[in-house]
Amino acid sequence: MAEELLKNEETEQDELLEDDSQKGKFMTFQTGKEFFGISISYVNEIIAMQPIAAIPEVEDYVKGLINLRGKIIPVIDVRVRFKMEPCEYTDRTCIIVIDVKSTTIGLIVEKIAEVDTIMDDSIMPPPSLGRKEHEHNKYVYGLARTGDGVKLLIDPEKLIKQDDIEAVVEDARKEEQS
Amino acid sequence: MAEEFNTESMLDMFLYESGQLLEKLEGIILEKQDADCFDDADINEIFRVMHTIKGSSGVLMYDNITKVTHKLEDVFYYLRESHPDDVPHMELVEHVLAVSDFVTGELDKLKNGEQPDGDEKQLVEDLDEFLGRLKGEITKQGIQMPQANKHVEPTQFYITPVAGDDSHFYRISIHYRSDTQMSNLRAYSATYALKEVAEDLLYTPDDILSNEASADVIVAEGFHMLLQTKSSKEEVIALIDSSEAEEINFDELTKEEYGNALGEFGREQVILEPAPAEKAKADAKPEKKEAPKPGDYVVKTKEAGKGKTLAKNQPKQQSIISVNVEKMDALMDLIGELVIAEAVVLQNPDLKVPGLELSNFQKASGQLSKITTELQEVIMSMRMMPLTNVFQKMRRIVFDVSRKLGKDIELEVVGENTEVDKNIIEHITDPLMHLVRNSVDHGIEENSEDRTSIGKPAKGKITLEAKNEGGKVYISVKDDGKGLNKEKLYQKALEKGVIENKPMSEFTDKEIFRFITLPGFSTKEEVTEYSGRGVGMDVVVKNIQSISGRLDINSVEFEGSEMTLVIPLTLAIINGIVVQVGNSPFVIETASIKEFVRVGEDSLIHEPSGEEYIVLRGECYPFIRLNEKYDLPDSVHKIEEGIVVVLEHEGSQVCVLIDKLLQEQEIVVKPIPPYVKKVKGLSGCTQLGDGSIALILDIAGLLMHDGERR
Incomplete structure (x- = not known):
């Protein structure tokens, strides 16, 4: 699996370089008070909130499965993922469907804002105060200053993967051993 | 022609075509393995197969393939032109199979991106020697025969193909x-x-x-x-x-x-190249021509003057295109979605306004439903493949193994056109191979005297049968050999300590036969090349179980054994009961449900540890409350209000408490996305008619989990 992921990463980067029109464009959304941005090259589509089939015994931020035109994809609640208090889903709640390393995943966000162009030079690394703080912000790889404030740029690969995938791999390994 | 040297694009075509041709070749050979000789049609066919492969491998410069196929082509050219009488048929068959194996091996190398580097020398020498012998024999009889091979005698003759007037x-x-x-x-x-x-x-x-x-x-x-x-x-x-x-x-x-x-x-x-006129002549020769059996490959006689088709040998089933399975799956998904969308339209709440005149709408929607149902059936049938190829392989195995062991065995194949899901075919080939091998090796007696002495024909017989019954496919391997010795099996089981010292009478025949599927269990004293190590039957059973099938064993001593694989027609669709717990729907495979019961609090037994059991008609079953296990809110807690489902998997039972039954329906099984970590007790998910998602309960997982907890 790890090899596959690496391979995918390469192709994805290639695509990124090729597609100039998507460069520097970020889909921004609001969760809580903060605005977040996610590179538009990851975004597949945005769909309205749907009935979610819950899966038992999984992480709390994995809300369950939705049916995306016959394709069954998992959805995660970004709020819960950021360790914020969960909130009620409203009409404004949306699911951003993203493709990361050949995995399709839905992100539940409170409110979609807009598509913003953010130039590389206006992105700065997040200030880190201490180790703990830094760890908490690991999905945020940069802060972008735009006209009306600061947006936190999210690395979706870290958002959905990292610990999750590691856990899955770990689980698989354990299962093999047992 | 020059662009044909562009090997990249040619290679795929070459591999595909040659693979098909070799399959066809093997089919012919095995069809005629017991005959005394090949008939003209077969010889022509083999000749053409070899010729085509030779030609295309030559273009791609795979010299070893070219040489070997060329040699065999020579042999068959000779056979075709000279009709020698005493051809050692078995030897010929072996040579053809050897060449076929060689080329298949080389093709496999190519498929894996390697270079075909197999050594062809031995094969070529063998064939040379064989051809030499063939010709030698005939020359001795003083008949002059045309020769096609420059390596043999310098005094060879060359017969010009009959030239037409317009040549x-x-x-x-x-x-x-x-x-x-x-x-x-x-x-x-x-x-x-x-x-x-x-x-x-x-x-x-x-x-x-x-x-x-x-x-x-x-x-x-x-x-x-x-x-x-x-x-x-x-x-x-x-x-x-x-x-x-x-x-x-x-x-x-x-x-x-x-x-x-x-x-x-x-x-x-x-x-x-055979000239049309000559070809027709060869075909017309009545000599040794057998009546074509059903399933024989029909050789198309070329129309005169159409020399162009010579080198292009069409595969038998030309109306088949290969499609990427992913595309098929995508299509299947879309059709599933279409059915759901249809339901959404047809049952749209907007239609329920009182006083609406809907008769035209109803007519149109009936038509639509018909088409979608048909569409669904077609896509399902697209995944089905006949067992012909699998059975073909079995012929080869029977042939090889029986020859090696010196047993005279006839293989009868029944129902090879039975269709099963492609996934299943992939899973049953190995188990079936093992069963067939076992039958040849263990089933049929070592010596034909052992058979004749008890009044059986000297020739052993193995029947490979497939049939389709009630949503299941039955594939049986039956031999008329010595059968299983119950006494011996029982003793062996005792020795191995797999059973406690229960007397033999406590076991049913089936139970005793099932001993052979235990790991490390072999009553065969000697280990042979093919079997006897006692690994295998347990693997067979495991493989079959992985596609939710089972193995039935039946045997009468001295009369033979029958091993039957019972497998579902398709893996992709299961018949399920949709149940509800809390707000979530779950699907349970119908086949694993024993019964639904409503029980009262009094049949519950509480263990101090919190475990619960249900006593049903004097039997005690483990009890799982799905709502508690999966932490589902808003569900029934009192056992009287819910329904208890008794589930069975491989002989062990478990009771599960659910809220209510929703419906029974055929469901398309989909995997839970790998991103979500694996949950014990859930094997997949599916879409229900209204587009919502239901999780499929995995009984084996439930049982396992339950066992772990204890």
Whole structure:
């Protein structure tokens, strides 16, 4: 699996370089008070909130499965993922469907804002105060200053993967051993 | 023709075509393995298969394949032209299979991106020797026979294919520019092109493919060809790639001149294409021609004058295209979605406004439903494949193993057209192979005397049967051998300690037979090449179980055994009961449900540890409350209000408490996305009719989890 992921990463980067029109464009959304941005090259589509089939015994931020035109994809609640208090889903709640390393995943966000162009030079690394703080912000790889404030740029690969995938791999390994 | 050297695009085609041809070849061989000889149609077919593979491998420069197939082609050419009488059929069959195996091996290497580097020398020598012997025998009888092989006798004859009145004769000489690279390949491409129209073609130097040095000879002396064809001069010229040629001499000859010119080429290698007239003659020969059996491959007789189709051998099933399975799955998903969308439209709440006149709408929607249902059926049937290929492999195994063990065994195949899901075919091939091998090795008696002494025919018989019954496929391997010895099995089981000291009478026959599926269980004293190590039957059972099938064993001592694989028709669709717990729907496979019961609090037994059991008709079952296990809110807690489902998997039972039953329906199983970590007790998910998602309960997982907790 790890090899596959690496391979995918390469192709994805290639695509990124090729597609100039998507460069520097970020889909921004609001969760809580903060605005977040996610590179538009990851975004597949945005769909309205749907009935979610819950899966038992999984992480709390994995809300369950939705049916995306016959394709069954998992959805995660970004709020819960950021360790914020969960909130009620409203009409404004949306699911951003993203493709990361050949995995399709839905992100539940409170409110979609807009598509913003953010130039590389206006992105700065997040200030880190201490180790703990830094760890908490690991999905945020940069802060972008735009006209009306600061947006936190999210690395979706870290958002959905990292610990999750590691856990899955770990689980698989354990299962093999047992 | 020159673009054919672009091997990249050619390779796929070559692999596919050759693979098909080899399969076909093996089919013919095994069909006729017990016959005394091949009939004309078969010989022609094998000849053409070899010829095609030779041609295309030559173009791609896989010399070893070319040489081997060329040799076998020679043998069959000889058979076809001379009709020798005492052909050692078995030996011939072995040679053909050896070549087929060799080429298959090389093709596999190519598929894996390696170079075909198998050593063909031994095979070629064997074939040479065989051909030599064939001819030798006949020469002894004083009959003059045409010869096609330059390696044998210098006194060979050459019979010109019958020339029609409209045949033309040409002498073509090509002189390449002195700096031409690989002129031998260019020459070969020229011969390859001409072969398509040729009735007869001779060329010199003759070893253009095998001998690198021939390139120099060609550059120095030119490349000379002698051609007999029905095509006109212009057509022939158009076929020759003249890009690097300095000069092409093109002389039309009379028939007599041609005959004389043959002398120059006479000792050279001959490449022959059957002329239509001659082919028809060969076909018409009544000699040894067997009545075609059902399933025989029909050899199409070429229409006169259509020499062009010669080198292009069409696979048997030409109306088949291969489609990527992913695309099929995508199509299936879409159709599933279509059905759901249809339901959404047809049951739209907007339609429920009172007083709406809907009769036209109803008619149209009925039509729509019909089409979608049909569409669904078609896509399902697209995944189905006949078992023909699998059974073909079994023929080969019976043939190989019985020959090696010196047993005389006949294989009967029934119902090879039975269709099952593609996934299942992939899963049953190995288990089936094992069962067949077992039958040949263990089932059928060692000596034919053992058989005749108890009144059985000397020839052993294995029946391979497939049938489709009630949504399941039954594939049985039946032999009329010695059968299983219950006493022996029981003793062995005792020795191995797999059963406690229970007397034999406590076991049913089936239970005793099932001992052979235990790991490490073999009553065979000696280990042979094929079986007896006691690994295998347990693997067979495991494989079969992985596709939710089972193995039935039946045997009568001295009369034979029957092993039956019972497998579901398809894995992708299961018949399920949709139930509800809390707000979530779950699906339970219908086959694993034993019963639904409503029980009262009084049949519950509480253990101090919190475990609960249910007593039903005196039997005690473990009890799982799904709502508690999966932490589902808003569900029934009192056992009287819910429904208890008794589930069974491989002999162990478990009771599960659910809220209510929703419906029974056929569901398409989909995996839970890998991103979500695996949950014990859930095997997948599916879409329900209204588009919502239900999780599929995995009984084995539930049982396992339950066991772990204890």
